[in-house]
Structures are given as structure tokens and as C-alpha cells.
Amino acid sequence: MGNTRKKKKHHVPLRLNVLFFAVFILFSALILRLGMVQIVEGEEFVKELGRTSSTTARIDAPRGLMYDRYGNVAVDNEVEFSVTYTNPSRTTNSQSILQLARELEELIDVDTERITERDKRDYILLQMTQEERYELVSKEERKEIDTVSAEYRLEVERISDEAINNLTEKDIQILAIYREMSRGYANSPQRIKRGITEAEAHLISENLYRLPGIDILRDSRRAYVYGDSFRDLFGSTGAIPREKLDYYLSRGYDRSDYVGTSFLEAQYEDVLRGQKAVMESIVTSNGSTALDRSVTERIGQRGNDLVLSVDMELQQLLEGIIEDEMKKAGNSFILDRSAYGVLMDPRTGDILAMAGFYDPAGRTRESKADHIGNVTKAFEMGSSIKAASVLTGFEAGVAYPGKSFNDRPIRLPSTPEKKSVRNYGWLNDIRALEVSSNVYMFEMGMLMAGCQYPNNCRWTNLQGAYNEVRYSFSQFGLGAETGIDLPSTSNGLAGGTTIAGNLLDLMIGQYDTYTTLQLAQYISTIANDGYRMQPRLVTEVREPVSTRGELGAVIQKFEPNILNRIDMSDEYINRVQQGLRGVMTRGTASARFANKSYQQLVKQGQPK
Structure with missing residues (x-):
């Protein structure tokens, strides 16, 4: 029994010894092979590596399209070609780039409007010899200069105006090309000119063999099917803004990429951006002879498409109405004239159309479409906000449905006389809305501020009244x-001086300022029984499809979003709705609309 146990103990050390010996042999073979690769064959592998070059080209994909609410293409892509320069190294000599710019100048014409005086000075200095540059700054001055950059700045400043004036048109063209080439980064294509002509493309193609780093890139540019209609709000694309460079680089963009820079293009950049095609080429050569070449390509894809809430036919109709009305007004005494309009579905927040027209001051008027003014420009909206004032008075308890006030002039100390267009006498809330009574709104504001005009006016709650009115309006x-899906909008401006007279102006829309979109959202809230909807320009994101005129599968659908429900009862809201209806049938707008039905308005081209 004891001998059996001893024999079993000897089996384990024997097996371990065999395992250790096998591991030793394997490591020895591995070390021997590494030695052969590094010492014996190392030089040959270095040569092989030198004979192999790898280049990766990232080809931009077209951006996604934009469709209107009925599936009509509004923003499309058109193919264009760009000439690019890829700097193979950060250490590339500036003189080499300049010489390449000289050769390229003979083949293309470029825009020179962005050339600055500093660019010209740098260009002149670049062409000067070392001796000529030394003549610009004395030895004594150079001794006092601490840094190379300070020395360079001094040299630039010493360039004479005469030298700048002597630059020819050809010099400016070369400078413009050089400027774009030098802005690029190592191993990243930098666009020198977008939209080159067919003749320029042929010339460059024929001379590519002597233009290292120069290439022709298939590009795309935005095409607007409806011309300038809604153009501003579609937004623009361009080079990455300097202040946002780090943001985009951290998200996988290249420095030379074009991105959405404003409005819808910027707001939905992540959606509209296409997936680049990547082409990797590995070449093994012997001297100037290519021995082997392999190309690996990853197919790109156009960006996703947007379906907008906008009806482009209605948009054009609204633009035409506004422009016609502005022209009918003629050259009135008003210097800066503008008109804006927003058509919004109160139930969903869909922006159906949004148009603007601006006619600036001056003898020579340069009128233009100004659609973005609906979200960026704020105005005193006047009597259009009186429905909010009435509801505010109801909620504050200073008025109620059927409450009457005497419409007559209001005279406060140190304040100009306040009155309506005419003295209406006693009138209730509905009639006040119908005739646009100022005094009815003044009475509610004064009562909220602790003023029972004219006998007991103490203004005990003036600041509280301001706060309550603005909270209610908000x-x-x-x-x-407003919550609209655009990157930059205005919220209007609150007046700064909280005196009694200004409170009365606030109640009739002549103190704080609001945008046209805010006005549309406000009146839509009343029409939607007190529910404030988030305005939206995009309703869906869809996959791109190759078939023209067809929409891809829905990737994301944006449902209508309720922002809040106003703090007013249904009774109060219904009462104000009656008053607003009375404006059209019996009040200030009855002369135009009283005898017309909804269908007639649409047929005659009136906004829906």
C-alpha cells in the first residue's frame, strides 16, 4: 500500500518536467526566429517597407435631401468637381507649395475677394531672398528681438505700400491659390476651388503628372428646386468654423470637411451628413516601377433625408402675397419697412409656411426676402396681443367674462394721455377685442398694479403687475x-423701465418685443384651447433611396409635442375665442372678412 502511493507521487513531477522542457524549446525557437528577422533579415524587411506605400482617400458623400410635407424635393444635390491639394508632410517647403501654385494658376481662375493686405505682405516676403529680408530689419533691431515670430512680424510691417501696389493680377491669383493650399493639413485634401469648369478639369487632368498633391475630387453642391423660396431657412453649408473645429474633429470629421453652418443644415448636420467612401491603395514598387498594387474600397452613402412640415406651394403663395402688399404700399414715409408671416397648424405645431420681406432705409432701396426675420427679429406687436391681455386679466381676478369698463382717455401724472382710437364708452371684454380697445387693457393693468383709476390710484403692486403679466404672456x-428646431432664434426683448405708463403700453403690445414666430405660437395656443405646441420644421427622418421621387423608410418620426397648458380655464379661453371671432365678423377686420367663407379665402389666395 505504501509503495503504490510513492509511485503515484513520482508521476506528477515527471509530467511537469516534460512540460517545462517543451515550453523551453518553444521559447528558444521563438527567440531564434526573432533574432533572424531582426539581425539577419532586418535590412531586407526595411527595404521592403520602403518599397511599399499606402494611401487612403476619403471621398465625400452627398448630403441628404429635404422634402416638403407632400414629398416634393425642395433641396437636392448637383454634381460638381473640385480641385484639391494634399500636403504629404507638415515639413513641406513653402517655396515648393508656391511653385505648385504658380503652375496651377495657368490652369484655373480663382476668387480673389478674400485676399487681405496681410496676405499680400506675406506673399511678398515669401518671394524675397534672405539678403533682401535682412535689409528690412537692421542688425541692432534683430539683437533686441527675442522670438522668431516677433522678427517675422517686424519684417512684414516693413513691406512697403509700393511693393503691394506693384502686385499684378496674376500675382493675386497665385496668392489666392497658395493661400488655400497652405491652409490644408498633412495628408488631408484641401479644396482650392469648388465648381471648376469642364475646361479647367480637362487642363488639370492633362497635367496631373507634374502637379504632385493636386487632384480632382467629385463633389456635390446644394440645388434649390424652388429657387429662393424658403432659401434662408434651409441654411448653408461651408468649411468648418474655426470656433467649432475641435467639436467636429472629436466626432470624426476631417478638417477639410464641409458642414451645415446655419439653420436647418446646421440643426440636422448629424442626419444630413453622408458616410464617406474610403479607398485604400497599397503599392509595392522597385524604384519607379510598380510591382504590385491592391485597392480596397468601402462604399459611401448619401446622408439621410428630411421631410419638412412646410408646404412649398403654400410657401410660395405666402411669399407672393407679402411681396405684392409691400409693393402696393409704395415708397411710404416709413424708412425701414418689413413684413413677416408664419402659418402654423395649432394642433401639431407644424410650420406650413414662413416668409418675410425687408425693405431697408435709403434712397436706393434694396428690398429682399427675409424669411429668417421671423425667428431673429423682434417687434412691438401692438393690438395683436390683446387676447393674452384679456386672459391675463381674467386669471388675475381683475376682470371676468362680461365685465365692462368705460373706454375714455386715461390721464396719469408725468405720462402722456392714454386712450383708444376713439372713445367707445362702456364695453365688455368681447366688444373690447372686436374694436381693439386700448382702455379696456389699461384698466386691467392698473387694477393689477393697485390703481383704481381715477380716485384711488396708489400703485401698490406695480412691479408685481409687471411680473404677473410677463409670466402670463410667457x-x-x-x-x-418657442422650441422650434433651429439653432439660433430670438426670444424678444423686455422693456427695462417699470413705470406706470409703460405697464399700460405692455398691456397693448407696445413695450416688450416679440418675434413673428412667437406671435404665431401665441395665437395658435388660444386656437388650440390653451395647449401650446412646439413649432417644428422637420417631421421625419428617412433613409436615402436611389429611385428618384421616392421616399425611403422612416428612421425617426417626430410626434407633436405639447410644451404646456396655459393657466386659464376653458370658460375663459372660449370667451376670448368668441372675441377673436368677432374681430373677423363684426370688428376691426370685418370689412375684409365678414362676408367670406374659409373656402373663399383659400380660393382667392389668402393664407390659410
């Missing part, structure tokens, strides 16, 4: 974020 979207 529930409708007046002076608040």
Missing part, C-alpha cells in the same frame, strides 16, 4: 423659447 410663448 405661457403663450410671448417672450419665451
Whole structure:
């Protein structure tokens, strides 16, 4: 029994010894092979590596399209060609780039408008010899200069105006090309000119063999099917802004990429951006002879498409109405004239159309479409906000449905006389809305501030009244974020001086300022029984398809979003709705609309 146990103990050390010996042999073979590769064959592998070159080209893909609410293409892509320069190394000599710019100048014409005087000075200095540069700054001055950059700045400053004036048109063309080439980064294509002509493309193609780093890139540019209609709000594309460079680089963009820089193009950059095609080429050569070449390509894809809430036919109709009305007004005494309009579905927040027209001051008027003014420019909206004032008075308890006030002039100390267009006498809330009574709104504002005009006016709650009115207005979207899907909008401006007279102006829309979109959201909130909807320009994101005129599968659908419900009862809201209806049938707008049905308005080209 004891002998059996001893024999079993000897089996384990024997097996371990065999395993250790096998591992030793394997490591020895591995070390021997590494020695052969590094010492014996190392030089040959270095030569092989030198004979192999790898280049990777990233080809931009077209951006996604934009469709209107009925599937009509509004923003498309057109193919164009760009000439690019790829700097193979950060250490590339500036003189080499300049010489390449000289050769390229003979083949293309470029825009020179962005050339600055500093660019010209740098260009002149670049062409000067070392001796000529030394003559610009004395030895004594150079001794006092601490840094190379300071020395360079001094040399630039010493370039004479005469030398700048002597630059020829050809010099400026070369400078413009050189400027774009030098802005690029190592191993990254830098566009020198977009949209080269067919003749330029042929000339460059014929001379590519002597233009190292120069290439022709298939590009795309935006095409607007409806011309300038809604053009501003579609947005623009361009080079990455300097202040956003780090942001885009961290998200996988190249420095030379073009991105959305404003409005919808910027807001939906992540959606519209296409997936680049990547082409990797590995070449093994012996001297100037290519021995082997392999190309690996990853297919790119156009960006996803947007379906907008906008009806482009209605948009054009609204633009035409606004422009015609501005022309009918003629050269009135008003210097800066503008008109804006937003058509919004109160139930969903869909922006159906949004147009603007601006006619600036001056003898020579340069009128133009200004659609973005609907979200960037704020105005005193006047009597159009009185429905919010009435609801505010109801909620504050200073008025109620059927409450009457005497419409007559209001005279406050140190304040100009306040009155309506005419003295209406006693009138209730509905009639006040129908005739646009100022005094009815003044009475509610004064009562909220602790003033029972004319006998007991103490203004015990003036600041509180301001706060209460502005809070109430903000529930409708007046002076608040609208929530529209655009990157930059205005929220309007609150007046600064909280005196009694200004409170009365606030109640009739002649103190704080609001945008046209805020006004549309406010009136839509009342029409939607007190529910404030988030305005939206994009309703869906869809996959790109190759078949023209067809929409791809839905990737994301944006449902209508309720931002808030105003703090007013249904009774109050219904009462104000009656008053607004009365404006059209019996009040200030009845002369134009009283005898017309909804269908007639649409047929005659009136906004829906």
C-alpha cells in the first residue's frame, strides 16, 4: 500500500518536467526566429517597407435631401468637381507649395475677394531672398528681438505700400491659390476651388503628372428646386468654423470637411451628413516601377433625408402675397419697412409656411426676402396681443367674462394721455377685442398694479403687475423659447423701465418685443384651447433611396409635442375665442372678412 502511493507521487513531477522542457524549446525557437528577422533579415524587411506605400482617400458623400410635407424635393444635390491639394508632410517647403501654385494658376481662375493686405505682405516676403529680408530689419533691431515670430512680424510691417501696389493680377491669383493650399493639413485634401469648369478639369487632368498633391475630387453642391423660396431657412453649408473645429474633429470629421453652418443644415448636420467612401491603395514598387498594387474600397452613402412640415406651394403663395402688399404700399414715409408671416397648424405645431420681406432705409432701396426675420427679429406687436391681455386679466381676478369698463382717455401724472382710437364708452371684454380697445387693457393693468383709476390710484403692486403679466404672456410663448428646431432664434426683448405708463403700453403690445414666430405660437395656443405646441420644421427622418421621387423608410418620426397648458380655464379661453371671432365678423377686420367663407379665402389666395 505504501509503495503504490510513492509511485503515484513520482508521476506528477515527471509530467511537469516534460512540460517545462517543451515550453523551453518553444521559447528558444521563438527567440531564434526573432533574432533572424531582426539581425539577419532586418535590412531586407526595411527595404521592403520602403518599397511599399499606402494611401487612403476619403471621398465625400452627398448630403441628404429635404422634402416638403407632400414629398416634393425642395433641396437636392448637383454634381460638381473640385480641385484639391494634399500636403504629404507638415515639413513641406513653402517655396515648393508656391511653385505648385504658380503652375496651377495657368490652369484655373480663382476668387480673389478674400485676399487681405496681410496676405499680400506675406506673399511678398515669401518671394524675397534672405539678403533682401535682412535689409528690412537692421542688425541692432534683430539683437533686441527675442522670438522668431516677433522678427517675422517686424519684417512684414516693413513691406512697403509700393511693393503691394506693384502686385499684378496674376500675382493675386497665385496668392489666392497658395493661400488655400497652405491652409490644408498633412495628408488631408484641401479644396482650392469648388465648381471648376469642364475646361479647367480637362487642363488639370492633362497635367496631373507634374502637379504632385493636386487632384480632382467629385463633389456635390446644394440645388434649390424652388429657387429662393424658403432659401434662408434651409441654411448653408461651408468649411468648418474655426470656433467649432475641435467639436467636429472629436466626432470624426476631417478638417477639410464641409458642414451645415446655419439653420436647418446646421440643426440636422448629424442626419444630413453622408458616410464617406474610403479607398485604400497599397503599392509595392522597385524604384519607379510598380510591382504590385491592391485597392480596397468601402462604399459611401448619401446622408439621410428630411421631410419638412412646410408646404412649398403654400410657401410660395405666402411669399407672393407679402411681396405684392409691400409693393402696393409704395415708397411710404416709413424708412425701414418689413413684413413677416408664419402659418402654423395649432394642433401639431407644424410650420406650413414662413416668409418675410425687408425693405431697408435709403434712397436706393434694396428690398429682399427675409424669411429668417421671423425667428431673429423682434417687434412691438401692438393690438395683436390683446387676447393674452384679456386672459391675463381674467386669471388675475381683475376682470371676468362680461365685465365692462368705460373706454375714455386715461390721464396719469408725468405720462402722456392714454386712450383708444376713439372713445367707445362702456364695453365688455368681447366688444373690447372686436374694436381693439386700448382702455379696456389699461384698466386691467392698473387694477393689477393697485390703481383704481381715477380716485384711488396708489400703485401698490406695480412691479408685481409687471411680473404677473410677463409670466402670463410667457405661457403663450410671448417672450419665451418657442422650441422650434433651429439653432439660433430670438426670444424678444423686455422693456427695462417699470413705470406706470409703460405697464399700460405692455398691456397693448407696445413695450416688450416679440418675434413673428412667437406671435404665431401665441395665437395658435388660444386656437388650440390653451395647449401650446412646439413649432417644428422637420417631421421625419428617412433613409436615402436611389429611385428618384421616392421616399425611403422612416428612421425617426417626430410626434407633436405639447410644451404646456396655459393657466386659464376653458370658460375663459372660449370667451376670448368668441372675441377673436368677432374681430373677423363684426370688428376691426370685418370689412375684409365678414362676408367670406374659409373656402373663399383659400380660393382667392389668402393664407390659410
